[in-house]
Amino acid sequence: MTTGSYIGISTMKPCCRIISGFSPIKFTDSTIMGILSRSCYHSSIHSHRYYKCSNNTKIVGYIHDVTSLNRRDFSVIDSNWAQSRNFSTSFCVNIGSVRPRVVSLIPNVASDFRNESTSVDSNVNDKSFENIYIQSGLIAKNPLVFEGIETDQGKLEEVPDGSNVNLDDNLNDLSENKAERELSEIEKEAWKLLRGAVVTYCGNPVGTVAANDSAEKQPLNYDQVFIRDFVPSALAFLLNGEEDIVKNFLLHTLQLQSWEKTVDCYSPGQGLMPASFKVRTVPLDGSNDAFEEVSDPDFGESAIGRVAPVDSGLWWIILLRAYGKLTGDYSLQERVDVQTGIRLILKLCLTDGFDMFPSLLVTDGSCMIDRRMGIHGHPLEIQTLFYSALRCSREMLIVNDTTRNLVAAVSNRLSALSFHMREYYWVDMKKINEIYRYKTEEYSTDAVNKFNIYPEQIPSWLVDWISEEGGYFIGNLQPAHMDFRFFTLGNLWAIVSSLGTTRQNEGILNLIDAKWDDIIGQMPLKICYPALEGEEWRIITGCDPKNTPWSYHNGGSWPTLLWQFTLACIKMGRSDLAQKAVDLAEKRLCIDKWPEYYDTRNGKFIGKQSRLTQTWTIAGFLTSKMLLKNPEKASLLFWEEDFEILHNCVCMLNKTGGGSSSRRKCSRFAARSKVLV
Numbered sequence: 001m002t003t004g005s006y007i008g009i010s011t012m013k014p015c016c017r018i019i020s021g022f023s024p025i026k027f028t029d030s031t032i033m034g035i036l037s038r039s040c041y042h043s044s045i046h047s048h049r050y051y052k053c054s055n056n057t058k059i060v061g062y063i064h065d066v067t068s069l070n071r072r073d074f075s076v077i078d079s080n081w082a083q084s085r086n087f088s089t090s091f092c093v094n095i096g097s098v099r100p101r102v103v104s105l106i107p108n109v110a111s112d113f114r115n116e117s118t119s120v121d122s123n124v125n126d127k128s129f130e131n132i133y134i135q136s137g138l139i140a141k142n143p144l145v146f147e148g149i150e151t152d153q154g155k156l157e158e159v160p161d162g163s164n165v166n167l168d169d170n171l172n173d174l175s176e177n178k179a180e181r182e183l184s185e186i187e188k189e190a191w192k193l194l195r196g197a198v199v200t201y202c203g204n205p206v207g208t209v210a211a212n213d214s215a216e217k218q219p220l221n222y223d224q225v226f227i228r229d230f231v232p233s234a235l236a237f238l239l240n241g242e243e244d245i246v247k248n249f250l251l252h253t254l255q256l257q258s259w260e261k262t263v264d265c266y267s268p269g270q271g272l273m274p275a276s277f278k279v280r281t282v283p284l285d286g287s288n289d290a291f292e293e294v295s296d297p298d299f300g301e302s303a304i305g306r307v308a309p310v311d312s313g314l315w316w317i318i319l320l321r322a323y324g325k326l327t328g329d330y331s332l333q334e335r336v337d338v339q340t341g342i343r344l345i346l347k348l349c350l351t352d353g354f355d356m357f358p359s360l361l362v363t364d365g366s367c368m369i370d371r372r373m374g375i376h377g378h379p380l381e382i383q384t385l386f387y388s389a390l391r392c393s394r395e396m397l398i399v400n401d402t403t404r405n406l407v408a409a410v411s412n413r414l415s416a417l418s419f420h421m422r423e424y425y426w427v428d429m430k431k432i433n434e435i436y437r438y439k440t441e442e443y444s445t446d447a448v449n450k451f452n453i454y455p456e457q458i459p460s461w462l463v464d465w466i467s468e469e470g471g472y473f474i475g476n477l478q479p480a481h482m483d484f485r486f487f488t489l490g491n492l493w494a495i496v497s498s499l500g501t502t503r504q505n506e507g508i509l510n511l512i513d514a515k516w517d518d519i520i521g522q523m524p525l526k527i528c529y530p531a532l533e534g535e536e537w538r539i540i541t542g543c544d545p546k547n548t549p550w551s552y553h554n555g556g557s558w559p560t561l562l563w564q565f566t567l568a569c570i571k572m573g574r575s576d577l578a579q580k581a582v583d584l585a586e587k588r589l590c591i592d593k594w595p596e597y598y599d600t601r602n603g604k605f606i607g608k609q610s611r612l613t614q615t616w617t618i619a620g621f622l623t624s625k626m627l628l629k630n631p632e633k634a635s636l637l638f639w640e641e642d643f644e645i646l647h648n649c650v651c652m653l654n655k656t657g658g659g660s661s662s663r664r665k666c667s668r669f670a671a672r673s674k675v676l677v
Contacts, residue, residue: 186590187625190618193594194233197615198245199225201279201295205245206252208233208619210276211596211611222611224276224298227253227312228368231319232563232619238326239626239633246323247332253277253316254341256297269351271344273312274299275370305372307365310382313345314389321392325636333396342393343406349386350409358416359383359477368489369527369553374540377478380490383421384473388497390414391639415648421473421499424451427484428471428507432458435482452480459484461530465518470511471504475528486511486529488519488561495568496638509574512565521602523557523588524581525565531555531601546609550601557603559585559595560620566627570634582624594618 183191197208207225216222234246258272274297284290300308320338324330332338355361359378365371367381375381394410397403427435436458438449462484466472472491476483491508494500500508512519519526531549532540541547547554562585569578589595596614597607627634 186586187622189590190594190622193613194236194615194618194622197233197613197618199279201248201252201293204248206248206279206295207245207277208615210616211614213612213614216611221276221278221298221302224278225249226276227273227309228275228315229616231315232560232616232623234319235322235326235563235637236619236622236626238323239623239630243323243327243329246319250316250320250323250332250338252295254337256295257341257344258299268299268308269348271313271341271346271348272299272308273316273345275303275309275312303365304370305365307363307370309370310360310362310366311368311385313348314382314385317342317345317389317392317396318385321396322637324396326633334398339396339398339403342397343403345389346393346406346410349389350406350413358413358420360386371544371547371553372540372542373528373547373553374483374532375476377476377481380425380473380475380487381493383417383425384490384493384497384499387414387417387421387499388493388639390417391497391642411644412648414642414645418499418645419648421494422501422504424477425473426471426500426504427466427474429466429468431471432462432466451477451482453482454480457482457484465515467511467514469507470514471507472511473500473504473508486519486526488525488527488529489564492561492564492568495571496564498639498641502641505568505572509569509572509577513574513577517602520581520584521557521604522584523559523598523603524585525557525559525561526603527553527556527558527561527597529555551599551608552597555601556607557598558617559589559598560614560616563620563623563627566624567634567637570627570631571638575628575631578624579628582621582628585621589617589621594621 193212194208197212198205199207199209207230209223210226210229211219211222213222230249234249237243237245253273256274256277258268258270258274277295277297280294280296281291282294284292300306303309320333320342324333349360353361357378360382361378362376362382364373364376367375367379367385369375369379369381390410390413394407394414397407397410399407435453436455438453438455440449440452440454442449442452472486473494474482475485475487475490495505495508498505515529518529531537531551531554532547533549537543537547537549537554541554544554546552549555562581565581566578569575592606593612594614594617595606595610595612596617597610599605599607599610
């Protein structure tokens with residue numbers, strides 16, 4: 001029998017345990033999502049969907065997997081969530097009132113697809129924690145009974161049978177990370193601020209707020225948990241051995257995934273992930289004495305410009321893979337609800353439309369640059385994240401009759417996107433000279449200037465700026481339009497995901513090194529270069545007072561990009577560049593109170609509207625430091641070249657050549673010579 005689990009939430013005294021089973025019936029994605037969404041207690045206020053739990057609830061644990069008694073994971077969250085640890089039992093305990101509220105149905109279908117899973121069954125004989133008893137299948141009055149707890153010295157401390165266990169005292173030593181003893185004062189402060197930004201829901205940590213500046217009188221949406229913003233926080237926690245908050249975040253945001261109408265009178269595509277969510281405390285059923293927590297997701301209906309986030313789902317998939325890689329626990333990826341969530345995101349991205357290109361067509365404001373900055377169309381940032389998410393999905397999807405066609409579609413899209421980006425988005429001195437000599441109005445499948453680019457589009461600053469040994473992926477490509485601006489995030493992820501060839505990846509870092517003062521300056525790293533100025537700024541940004549030249553998204557410097565720069569440098573064997581940038585940031589970030597961004601051409605001033613104590617600035621710094629100390633862990637977060645993708649890329653290159661070359665048989669060696677170098 002396949003078994004599922006509810007998380008029951010209530011408000012006061014008795015314990016509540018709700019466990020429900022269902023037969024192993026084959027469901028479609030829509031059916032499963034319907035079951036999941038209907039199981040959530042929600043109400044509609046101003047067209048929002050809320051997910052509720054009581055304010056006084058303390059969730060002691062939740063069922064991870066009940067399909068096999070040997071694959072159970074009981075997560076205990078005490079008053080200091082950072083010291084949570086896993087125990088071997090299988091019940092959800094909720095302390096509260098007589099009326100339980102069901103917040104979610106999580107059907108768990110275990111899979112043995114990965115033998116390396118770190119479920120509890122692989123540690124059956126582990127004596128670190130001795131017997132934990134469940135009496136008569138129900139939680140006893142004192143449910144956690146330890147025969148012994150392992151100390152740092154490897155000895156078991158006896159605990160009287162049946163006694164109450166003080167989790168705070170006994171878990172302090174267990175959760176202490178030896179690495180923290182070696183932290184600098186700046187790192188210790190950063191960790192304190194990061195933990196102070198943690199948001200809890202039903203007693204569980206589920207993310208970090210965007211900024212935690214107590215002096216800020218108008219928090220706007222900076223008091224919310226953003227999916228993209230939480231990624232560096234999640235990596236910092238994972239690298240520090242604190243995985244519970246990341247697991248909770250992934251599952252909680254999965255529950256918020258768009259399965260029903262959420263934005264005004266229009267239904268967004270099924271599978272859309274929210275940009276952010278906020279945990280609010282509201283009166284329970286009109287009562288002034290009892291309160292409950294609601295999780296309110298924002299799918300763009302409250303955002304600047306009312307744009308739905310395209311990158312949230314892509315970041316979620318990337319983080320899900322990182323969780324498995326850094327913890328070794330792949331069982332989370334194998335859950336039926338998680339697998340379904342991945343499929344829904346992919347189907348949303350892979351839906352056929354009018355677009356002829358393998359890149360994703362999106363509007364302005366759909367990613368980190370969430371205001372009008374002239375990136376509508378096929379912006380580089382979205383394409384590199386899309387490519388990364390596709391590679392993650394191909395690793396994590398369980399192949400069966402239901403997913404076989406989807407996996408094939410993912411593989412085909414990867415090859416097409418890789419070829420498209422490497423062939424048409426890449427510019428260096430050689431390519432710029434080719435564009436300078438382009439013929440226009442070419443009509444045929446053999447055209448060289450396929451997008452009808454006019455040579456006059458080449459900006460005057462570019463010819464003198466680009467280095468002889470360097471190159472980069474341009475910001476956007478559309479008919480008769482090439483955006484030659486250098487966008488840092490997209491180029492860094494091209495390296496991390498191996499979207500670029502080895503030569504191209506080296507060229508990007510060579511360019512950054514050669515143009516250090518422009519891209520790094522006094523605070524790493526410029527979000528884009530150069531800034532839009534004058535009439536160009538007025539037309540493209542709409543006279544945006546926040547995106548003035550060399551500020552915010554328009555050429556501002558964002559310290560959070562540091563961790564991605566570090567990851568790219570480690571991959572390419574250029575850790576010296578990353579260390580240089582981290583050292584530069586370390587001199588100022590703490591003194592400046594961890595700003596969101598910096599202004600001016602060289603990043604000298606704190607941003608004029610920059611929030612202080614910005615969480616992803618803090619987390620980006622910490623993640624960079626830990627990656628440099630543990631480069632072997634960094635290797636788990638990037639991708640090497642995939643020869644299957646290369647194989648198909650070479651097929652496309654040969655077909656574009658025409659004649660006998662289009663019929664040439666591809667091989668890995670041909671791929672290396674044609675694309676890799």
